[in-house]
Amino acid sequence: MGRSLLFYSTVLAFVFLMPACKTSKYATEVKSFSFTSFKMMSGTNIAHWLSQSSTRGEKRKAFFTEKDVRFIDSLGFDHVRIPIDEEQMWDEAGNRNEEAFTLLDNSLEWCRKAALRVVIDLHILRSHHFNAKEKLLWTIPAEQDKFIRLWKGLSGFLKKWPKAMVAYEFMNEPVADNAEQWNVLLARVADSIRSWEPSRTLVIGSNRWQSASTFDQLKIPKNDKNIILSFHFYEPMLLSHYQASWTEFKDFKGEVNYPGKIVLDSKIPAHERVYNRETLLKMMQKPIHLADSLKLPLYCGEFGIYKNPFPASKLAWYTDMISIFNEYGIAYANWNYKSGEFGIVNNEMKPLQPVIDILTKQIKK
Secondary structure (H helix, E strand, O other): OOOOOOOOOOHHHHHHHHHHOOOHHHOOOOOOOOOOOOOOOEEEEOOOOEOOOOOOHHHHHHHOOHHHHHHHHHHOOOEEEEEEEHHHHEOOOOOEOHHHHHHHHHHHHHHHHHOOEEEEEEEEEOOEOOOOOOOHHHOOHHHHHHHHHHHHHHHHHHOOOOOOOEEEEOOOOOOOOOHHHHHHHHHHHHHHHHHHOOOOOEEEEOHHHHEHHHHHHOOOOOOOOOEEEEEEOOOOHHHHOOOOOOOOOOOOOOOEOOOEEOEOOOOOHHHHOEEOHHHHHHHOHHHHHHHHHHOOOEEEEEOOOOOOOOHHHHHHHHHHHHHHHHHHOOEEEEOOOEOOOOOOEOOOOOEOHHHHHHHHOOOOO
16 A cells, blocks of 8 residues: 655755656657546556565566556556555665666556556655654655655656556555654645646545545645545455464464454454444545545555455455445555465466456446
Protein backbone atom coordinates (compact mmCIF):
# COMPACT_ATOMS: atom_id res chain seq x y z
CA MET A 1 0.00 0.00 0.00
CA GLY A 2 0.80 7.98 -3.68
CA ARG A 3 2.55 18.51 -4.16
CA SER A 4 8.53 25.32 -4.18
CA LEU A 5 11.90 24.44 -4.27
CA LEU A 6 14.46 26.13 -6.52
CA PHE A 7 15.65 23.82 -9.28
CA TYR A 8 19.16 23.91 -7.97
CA SER A 9 19.15 24.63 -4.28
CA THR A 10 22.70 23.57 -3.61
CA VAL A 11 25.72 22.38 -5.50
CA LEU A 12 25.28 18.98 -3.85
CA ALA A 13 21.75 18.61 -5.20
CA PHE A 14 22.96 19.51 -8.68
CA VAL A 15 25.71 16.91 -8.52
CA PHE A 16 23.24 14.31 -7.29
CA LEU A 17 20.88 14.96 -10.15
CA MET A 18 23.38 14.98 -12.97
CA PRO A 19 23.51 11.19 -13.31
CA ALA A 20 19.85 10.73 -12.41
CA CYS A 21 18.35 12.98 -15.07
CA LYS A 22 19.90 11.87 -18.35
CA THR A 23 17.04 12.37 -20.75
CA SER A 24 18.53 12.14 -24.24
CA LYS A 25 17.28 8.57 -24.65
CA TYR A 26 13.74 9.53 -23.68
CA ALA A 27 13.50 13.12 -24.91
CA THR A 28 10.41 12.88 -27.13
CA GLU A 29 7.19 14.03 -25.50
CA VAL A 30 4.36 11.52 -25.74
CA LYS A 31 1.23 13.22 -27.05
CA SER A 32 -1.00 10.43 -28.33
CA PHE A 33 -3.42 9.20 -25.66
CA SER A 34 -7.12 8.48 -25.84
CA PHE A 35 -8.28 10.58 -22.89
CA THR A 36 -7.93 14.21 -21.80
CA SER A 37 -8.11 13.91 -18.00
CA PHE A 38 -6.82 11.49 -15.38
CA LYS A 39 -9.76 9.43 -14.18
CA MET A 40 -9.72 5.82 -13.02
CA MET A 41 -12.10 3.31 -11.52
CA SER A 42 -10.70 -0.22 -11.51
CA GLY A 43 -7.18 -1.57 -11.70
CA THR A 44 -4.51 -3.83 -10.29
CA ASN A 45 -1.04 -3.47 -8.74
CA ILE A 46 2.05 -4.63 -10.63
CA ALA A 47 3.84 -5.72 -7.47
CA HIS A 48 7.13 -7.60 -7.06
CA TRP A 49 8.54 -6.37 -10.35
CA LEU A 50 10.29 -3.03 -9.80
CA SER A 51 9.55 -3.26 -6.09
CA GLN A 52 10.04 -5.81 -3.31
CA SER A 53 11.97 -8.21 -5.52
CA SER A 54 15.60 -9.31 -5.82
CA THR A 55 15.05 -10.53 -9.40
CA ARG A 56 17.14 -8.79 -12.05
CA GLY A 57 18.16 -9.21 -15.68
CA GLU A 58 16.16 -11.32 -18.10
CA LYS A 59 14.00 -12.84 -15.39
CA ARG A 60 12.86 -9.41 -14.21
CA LYS A 61 12.30 -8.35 -17.81
CA ALA A 62 10.13 -11.41 -18.46
CA PHE A 63 8.04 -11.04 -15.29
CA PHE A 64 5.91 -8.22 -16.69
CA THR A 65 5.51 -7.78 -20.45
CA GLU A 66 3.18 -6.29 -23.03
CA LYS A 67 1.27 -9.57 -22.98
CA ASP A 68 0.40 -8.87 -19.33
CA VAL A 69 -0.81 -5.38 -20.20
CA ARG A 70 -3.01 -6.74 -22.96
CA PHE A 71 -4.46 -9.32 -20.55
CA ILE A 72 -5.17 -6.68 -17.89
CA ASP A 73 -6.86 -4.55 -20.53
CA SER A 74 -8.90 -7.53 -21.71
CA LEU A 75 -10.34 -7.94 -18.21
CA GLY A 76 -11.74 -4.42 -18.41
CA PHE A 77 -9.42 -2.70 -15.96
CA ASP A 78 -8.71 0.95 -16.76
CA HIS A 79 -5.40 1.43 -14.92
CA VAL A 80 -2.42 -0.16 -13.23
CA ARG A 81 -0.52 0.95 -10.16
CA ILE A 82 3.22 0.34 -10.55
CA PRO A 83 5.22 0.27 -7.31
CA ILE A 84 8.92 1.15 -7.69
CA ASP A 85 11.67 1.02 -5.05
CA GLU A 86 14.62 3.36 -4.65
CA GLU A 87 17.09 0.47 -4.50
CA GLN A 88 15.91 -0.84 -7.87
CA MET A 89 15.79 2.50 -9.65
CA TRP A 90 18.90 4.25 -8.27
CA ASP A 91 22.18 3.19 -6.71
CA GLU A 92 23.24 4.61 -3.35
CA ALA A 93 25.00 7.53 -5.04
CA GLY A 94 21.81 8.50 -6.84
CA ASN A 95 22.81 7.20 -10.25
CA ARG A 96 19.88 5.97 -12.27
CA ASN A 97 19.65 2.27 -13.10
CA GLU A 98 19.08 2.54 -16.83
CA GLU A 99 17.85 -1.03 -17.16
CA ALA A 100 15.11 -0.47 -14.57
CA PHE A 101 14.11 2.87 -16.07
CA THR A 102 13.93 1.29 -19.52
CA LEU A 103 11.57 -1.38 -18.17
CA LEU A 104 9.40 1.32 -16.63
CA ASP A 105 9.41 3.34 -19.84
CA ASN A 106 8.50 0.27 -21.90
CA SER A 107 5.60 -0.53 -19.59
CA LEU A 108 4.25 2.99 -19.97
CA GLU A 109 4.35 2.65 -23.74
CA TRP A 110 2.42 -0.62 -23.53
CA CYS A 111 -0.16 1.07 -21.29
CA ARG A 112 -0.41 4.01 -23.69
CA LYS A 113 -1.22 1.65 -26.54
CA ALA A 114 -3.83 -0.11 -24.41
CA ALA A 115 -5.32 3.21 -23.20
CA LEU A 116 -4.58 2.30 -19.58
CA ARG A 117 -3.80 4.96 -17.02
CA VAL A 118 -0.86 4.44 -14.65
CA VAL A 119 -0.16 5.39 -11.03
CA ILE A 120 3.60 5.49 -10.39
CA ASP A 121 4.04 4.64 -6.71
CA LEU A 122 7.39 5.27 -5.01
CA HIS A 123 6.95 2.31 -2.74
CA ILE A 124 10.05 1.82 -0.58
CA LEU A 125 12.94 4.18 0.15
CA ARG A 126 16.28 3.18 1.60
CA SER A 127 15.35 5.50 4.45
CA HIS A 128 11.78 4.26 4.82
CA HIS A 129 10.21 0.82 4.75
CA PHE A 130 6.67 0.76 6.11
CA ASN A 131 7.36 -2.28 8.32
CA ALA A 132 10.87 -1.32 9.50
CA LYS A 133 11.47 -0.37 13.12
CA GLU A 134 13.90 2.42 12.21
CA LYS A 135 12.92 4.89 9.50
CA LEU A 136 15.67 7.45 8.93
CA LEU A 137 13.41 9.56 6.75
CA TRP A 138 11.82 11.03 9.86
CA THR A 139 15.02 11.63 11.87
CA ILE A 140 17.62 12.77 9.32
CA PRO A 141 16.78 15.96 7.37
CA ALA A 142 19.23 15.01 4.59
CA GLU A 143 17.08 11.97 3.84
CA GLN A 144 14.09 14.21 3.23
CA ASP A 145 16.22 16.36 0.91
CA LYS A 146 17.21 13.20 -0.94
CA PHE A 147 13.55 12.17 -1.19
CA ILE A 148 12.79 15.48 -2.93
CA ARG A 149 15.70 14.96 -5.31
CA LEU A 150 14.47 11.50 -6.23
CA TRP A 151 11.13 12.98 -7.19
CA LYS A 152 12.81 15.72 -9.20
CA GLY A 153 14.57 12.99 -11.16
CA LEU A 154 11.35 11.01 -11.56
CA SER A 155 9.42 14.06 -12.68
CA GLY A 156 12.11 14.86 -15.23
CA PHE A 157 11.86 11.33 -16.58
CA LEU A 158 8.07 10.97 -16.50
CA LYS A 159 6.81 14.42 -17.46
CA LYS A 160 6.77 13.55 -21.18
CA TRP A 161 3.85 11.20 -20.52
CA PRO A 162 0.39 12.81 -20.79
CA LYS A 163 -1.09 14.14 -17.57
CA ALA A 164 -4.26 12.29 -18.50
CA MET A 165 -2.32 9.02 -18.46
CA VAL A 166 0.22 9.08 -15.59
CA ALA A 167 -0.26 10.12 -11.94
CA TYR A 168 2.33 10.31 -9.17
CA GLU A 169 1.92 8.67 -5.76
CA PHE A 170 4.95 10.14 -4.12
CA MET A 171 5.02 7.88 -1.09
CA ASN A 172 3.49 4.53 -0.24
CA GLU A 173 2.24 3.92 3.30
CA PRO A 174 4.11 6.57 5.28
CA VAL A 175 4.69 5.51 8.87
CA ALA A 176 5.84 8.53 10.87
CA ASP A 177 5.82 8.76 14.66
CA ASN A 178 3.07 11.33 14.37
CA ALA A 179 0.79 12.56 11.62
CA GLU A 180 2.24 16.06 11.56
CA GLN A 181 5.66 14.75 10.49
CA TRP A 182 4.02 13.28 7.41
CA ASN A 183 1.86 16.35 6.79
CA VAL A 184 4.94 18.62 6.79
CA LEU A 185 6.88 16.39 4.39
CA LEU A 186 3.79 15.86 2.24
CA ALA A 187 3.37 19.63 1.84
CA ARG A 188 7.03 20.02 0.91
CA VAL A 189 6.98 17.28 -1.72
CA ALA A 190 3.69 18.46 -3.18
CA ASP A 191 4.97 22.05 -3.37
CA SER A 192 8.15 20.84 -5.07
CA ILE A 193 6.33 18.77 -7.68
CA ARG A 194 3.97 21.65 -8.34
CA SER A 195 6.98 23.84 -9.21
CA TRP A 196 7.93 21.32 -11.91
CA GLU A 197 4.51 20.07 -13.00
CA PRO A 198 1.68 22.39 -11.94
CA SER A 199 -1.20 20.18 -13.03
CA ARG A 200 0.01 16.57 -12.73
CA THR A 201 -2.39 14.39 -10.73
CA LEU A 202 -0.98 13.51 -7.31
CA VAL A 203 -2.16 10.54 -5.24
CA ILE A 204 -1.97 11.18 -1.49
CA GLY A 205 -2.63 8.94 1.50
CA SER A 206 -2.58 9.29 5.27
CA ASN A 207 0.01 8.42 7.89
CA ARG A 208 0.41 4.92 9.26
CA TRP A 209 0.04 2.64 6.25
CA GLN A 210 -2.55 4.86 4.52
CA SER A 211 -5.03 3.53 7.00
CA ALA A 212 -8.64 4.67 6.77
CA SER A 213 -8.54 5.26 10.53
CA THR A 214 -5.96 8.09 10.25
CA PHE A 215 -7.61 10.11 7.47
CA ASP A 216 -8.94 12.70 9.91
CA GLN A 217 -5.29 13.64 10.64
CA LEU A 218 -4.33 14.17 6.98
CA LYS A 219 -3.72 17.72 5.71
CA ILE A 220 -4.21 18.18 1.98
CA PRO A 221 -2.71 21.10 -0.03
CA LYS A 222 -5.37 23.77 -0.43
CA ASN A 223 -6.93 24.83 -3.72
CA ASP A 224 -5.43 21.93 -5.64
CA LYS A 225 -7.99 19.90 -7.54
CA ASN A 226 -5.47 17.62 -9.25
CA ILE A 227 -5.35 15.34 -6.22
CA ILE A 228 -6.71 11.86 -5.58
CA LEU A 229 -7.03 10.71 -1.97
CA SER A 230 -5.81 7.17 -1.38
CA PHE A 231 -6.36 4.69 1.43
CA HIS A 232 -5.40 1.02 1.80
CA PHE A 233 -7.74 -1.54 3.32
CA TYR A 234 -6.93 -5.02 4.63
CA GLU A 235 -9.48 -5.36 7.42
CA PRO A 236 -10.07 -7.80 9.02
CA MET A 237 -6.34 -8.53 9.17
CA LEU A 238 -6.93 -12.03 10.51
CA LEU A 239 -8.54 -12.87 7.18
CA SER A 240 -6.43 -10.79 4.79
CA HIS A 241 -3.09 -11.80 6.34
CA TYR A 242 -3.88 -15.26 7.70
CA GLN A 243 -0.57 -16.97 8.61
CA ALA A 244 1.46 -14.37 6.68
CA SER A 245 5.06 -14.86 7.81
CA TRP A 246 5.75 -11.17 8.50
CA THR A 247 2.74 -10.69 10.80
CA GLU A 248 1.71 -11.55 14.32
CA PHE A 249 -0.72 -14.07 12.81
CA LYS A 250 1.99 -16.29 11.31
CA ASP A 251 1.36 -19.12 13.77
CA PHE A 252 -2.38 -18.66 14.17
CA LYS A 253 -4.29 -21.93 13.57
CA GLY A 254 -7.91 -20.92 14.18
CA GLU A 255 -10.66 -20.99 11.58
CA VAL A 256 -11.36 -17.52 10.21
CA ASN A 257 -14.83 -16.57 9.06
CA TYR A 258 -16.47 -13.79 7.03
CA PRO A 259 -19.11 -12.43 7.30
CA GLY A 260 -19.86 -12.86 10.97
CA LYS A 261 -17.68 -13.50 13.99
CA ILE A 262 -14.15 -13.36 12.66
CA VAL A 263 -12.90 -16.49 14.47
CA LEU A 264 -15.19 -19.42 15.11
CA ASP A 265 -14.94 -21.39 18.36
CA SER A 266 -12.80 -18.78 20.13
CA LYS A 267 -13.35 -17.10 23.48
CA ILE A 268 -10.75 -14.37 22.94
CA PRO A 269 -12.63 -11.01 22.87
CA ALA A 270 -10.78 -9.71 19.79
CA HIS A 271 -11.72 -12.89 17.92
CA GLU A 272 -15.41 -12.45 18.67
CA ARG A 273 -15.70 -9.21 16.72
CA VAL A 274 -18.24 -9.34 13.90
CA TYR A 275 -17.23 -8.19 10.42
CA ASN A 276 -19.65 -7.69 7.53
CA ARG A 277 -20.38 -5.16 4.78
CA GLU A 278 -21.74 -2.67 7.30
CA THR A 279 -18.60 -3.02 9.43
CA LEU A 280 -16.29 -2.46 6.46
CA LEU A 281 -18.25 0.58 5.30
CA LYS A 282 -18.17 2.07 8.79
CA MET A 283 -14.38 1.64 8.88
CA MET A 284 -14.09 3.60 5.58
CA GLN A 285 -16.08 6.61 6.76
CA LYS A 286 -13.10 8.91 7.43
CA PRO A 287 -11.69 8.80 3.87
CA ILE A 288 -15.21 8.94 2.41
CA HIS A 289 -15.99 12.03 4.52
CA LEU A 290 -12.71 13.80 3.65
CA ALA A 291 -13.14 13.12 -0.07
CA ASP A 292 -16.73 14.41 0.06
CA SER A 293 -15.79 17.53 2.03
CA LEU A 294 -12.93 18.43 -0.36
CA LYS A 295 -14.78 17.25 -3.47
CA LEU A 296 -11.81 15.09 -4.44
CA PRO A 297 -11.78 11.57 -5.93
CA LEU A 298 -11.18 8.66 -3.55
CA TYR A 299 -9.05 5.61 -4.33
CA CYS A 300 -8.40 2.35 -2.50
CA GLY A 301 -4.94 1.69 -3.91
CA GLU A 302 -4.46 -1.63 -2.10
CA PHE A 303 -6.74 -4.35 -0.78
CA GLY A 304 -6.54 -8.11 -0.99
CA ILE A 305 -6.24 -11.46 0.78
CA TYR A 306 -3.06 -13.46 1.22
CA LYS A 307 -3.29 -16.88 -0.44
CA ASN A 308 -6.61 -18.76 -0.26
CA PRO A 309 -7.13 -20.16 3.24
CA PHE A 310 -10.92 -19.87 3.44
CA PRO A 311 -12.32 -19.59 -0.11
CA ALA A 312 -15.94 -18.84 0.76
CA SER A 313 -14.96 -16.10 3.23
CA LYS A 314 -12.45 -14.66 0.75
CA LEU A 315 -15.04 -14.36 -2.03
CA ALA A 316 -17.65 -12.91 0.33
CA TRP A 317 -15.15 -10.24 1.46
CA TYR A 318 -14.20 -9.31 -2.11
CA THR A 319 -17.88 -9.10 -3.03
CA ASP A 320 -18.62 -6.69 -0.19
CA MET A 321 -15.54 -4.58 -0.93
CA ILE A 322 -16.42 -4.13 -4.60
CA SER A 323 -20.03 -3.46 -3.71
CA ILE A 324 -18.96 -0.60 -1.41
CA PHE A 325 -16.54 0.83 -3.97
CA ASN A 326 -19.16 0.80 -6.70
CA GLU A 327 -21.84 2.33 -4.49
CA TYR A 328 -19.61 5.20 -3.31
CA GLY A 329 -17.68 5.77 -6.53
CA ILE A 330 -14.36 4.72 -4.97
CA ALA A 331 -11.70 3.77 -7.50
CA TYR A 332 -9.70 0.66 -6.63
CA ALA A 333 -6.65 -1.45 -7.42
CA ASN A 334 -6.39 -4.88 -5.86
CA TRP A 335 -3.11 -6.11 -4.38
CA ASN A 336 -1.95 -7.55 -6.65
CA TYR A 337 -1.73 -8.84 -10.24
CA LYS A 338 0.80 -11.69 -10.47
CA SER A 339 1.96 -13.88 -7.57
CA GLY A 340 1.01 -16.93 -5.57
CA GLU A 341 0.38 -14.56 -2.67
CA PHE A 342 -2.45 -12.05 -3.14
CA GLY A 343 -2.27 -12.36 -6.96
CA ILE A 344 -5.24 -12.70 -9.30
CA VAL A 345 -2.98 -14.75 -11.58
CA ASN A 346 -0.09 -16.90 -10.42
CA ASN A 347 3.45 -16.77 -11.79
CA GLU A 348 2.45 -19.25 -14.50
CA MET A 349 -0.42 -16.91 -15.52
CA LYS A 350 -3.16 -19.21 -14.23
CA PRO A 351 -6.07 -16.90 -13.32
CA LEU A 352 -7.85 -17.01 -9.98
CA GLN A 353 -11.08 -16.64 -11.90
CA PRO A 354 -13.62 -16.34 -9.05
CA VAL A 355 -11.80 -13.27 -7.68
CA ILE A 356 -11.30 -11.80 -11.16
CA ASP A 357 -15.03 -12.18 -11.81
CA ILE A 358 -15.87 -10.21 -8.67
CA LEU A 359 -13.29 -7.49 -9.38
CA THR A 360 -14.52 -6.99 -12.94
CA LYS A 361 -18.25 -7.71 -12.67
CA GLN A 362 -19.41 -4.09 -12.60
CA ILE A 363 -16.74 -2.71 -14.93
CA LYS A 364 -17.99 -0.82 -17.95
CA LYS A 365 -15.14 0.23 -20.22
